[in-house]
Amino acid sequence: xxxxxxxxxxxxxxxxxxxxxxxxxxxxxxxxxxxxxxxxxxxxxxxxxxxxxxxxxxxxxxxxxxxxxxxxxxxxxxxxxxxxxxxxxxxxxxxxxxxxxxxxxxxxxxxxxxxxxxxxxxxxxxxxxxxxxxxxxxxxxxxxxxxxxxxxxxxxxxxxxxxxxxxxxxxxxxxxxxxxxxxxxxxxxxxxxxxxxxxxxxxxxxxxxxxxxxxxxxxxxxxx
Ligand code: 9D3
Numbered sequence: 001x002x003x004x005x006x007x008x009x010x011x012x013x014x015x016x017x018x019x020x021x022x023x024x025x026x027x028x029x030x031x032x033x034x035x036x037x038x039x040x041x042x043x044x045x046x047x048x049x050x051x052x053x054x055x056x057x058x059x060x061x062x063x064x065x066x067x068x069x070x071x072x073x074x075x076x077x078x079x080x081x082x083x084x085x086x087x088x089x090x091x092x093x094x095x096x097x098x099x100x101x102x103x104x105x106x107x108x109x110x111x112x113x114x115x116x117x118x119x120x121x122x123x124x125x126x127x128x129x130x131x132x133x134x135x136x137x138x139x140x141x142x143x144x145x146x147x148x149x150x151x152x153x154x155x156x157x158x159x160x161x162x163x164x165x166x167x168x169x170x171x172x173x174x175x176x177x178x179x180x181x182x183x184x185x186x187x188x189x190x191x192x193x194x195x196x197x198x199x200x201x202x203x204x205x206x207x208x209x210x211x212x213x214x215x216x217x218x219x220x221x222x223x224x
Contacts, residue, residue, distance in 0.1 A: 001102070001153050003033045003146060004079070006070045007109040008049055009139050010035045016143035025156040033146065041069040050112050059113035067108060067119050074106055081106040081125040082145070083115060084138030088127030091145060095128070099145070100152035107145065109138030172221055174214045176206040 005013050013035045017023060025031035039047045043065070050060040071081060080102050089095065099105060108115070108125060119125055130141040150156055157163055179190040193205040214221050 002104040004106045010037045012139045041066040062115040064116040079104045083108045083125035084141040085127045088129035096148045111137040173210045176210040
């Protein structure tokens with residue numbers, strides 16, 4: 001699977017490619033990620049990527065020309081193109097699965113107050129948000145999308161590692177609690193069932209514990 005990521009902070013994105021599942025996917029040849037510096041697509045003397053908003057107001061807006069130039073240089077129109085923006089469709093595991101089925105994604109990292117709306121309508125680009133909180137720009141969100149999608153690329157995650165069995169995978173519940181050795185730590189015991197070796201009983205305990213954790217942490221998941 002291929003990714004082209006367009007940003008004014010290429011080093012910030014590259015730092016996130018060097019570790020973990022993303023780096024493993026690249027090493028194994030399953031993933032090809034190219035990071036493009038938006039300033040390389042400017043044509044003016046000052047290499048401007050932003051300007052003041054029409055209509056006034058605080059902050060700056062990302063200019064459309066360098067974004068169109070960057071995306072068109074990568075093969076316009078043919079690839080699904082995402083614009084990371086707090087005003088986008090919220091990323092969830094269903095969207096992650098949809099994106100993982102694409103052969104090639106272009107990801108534009110927004111900065112400042114936002115990106116000129118003609119990028120959304122003209123490219124076109126789909127706006128995607130990583131959740132209802134504010135970060136400073138689209139670079140960390142791009143890494144979130146990339147890591148979530150990469151996990152689903154066949155061969156990146158080995159057998160024996162958790163995959164689609166995890167939370168949001170199928171049953172709509174959070175994962176059950178996990179324990180490892182020692183069996184007692186600072187007076188806190190691992191639930192006895194997990195030490196019993198009775199696999200039917202362990203399964204039942206995990207189902208109950210997952211339901212209880214979901215009730216406590218994410219009751220909204222049970223209402224659907
Ligand atoms: C008061 C208007 N603000 C929107 C909530 C302005 C604003 C804040 C932060 C505009 C852009 C940004 C930068 N954030 C992103 O580019 C961003 C983001 C986010 O802030 N939250 C969740 N997902 C994303 S994806 C890109």
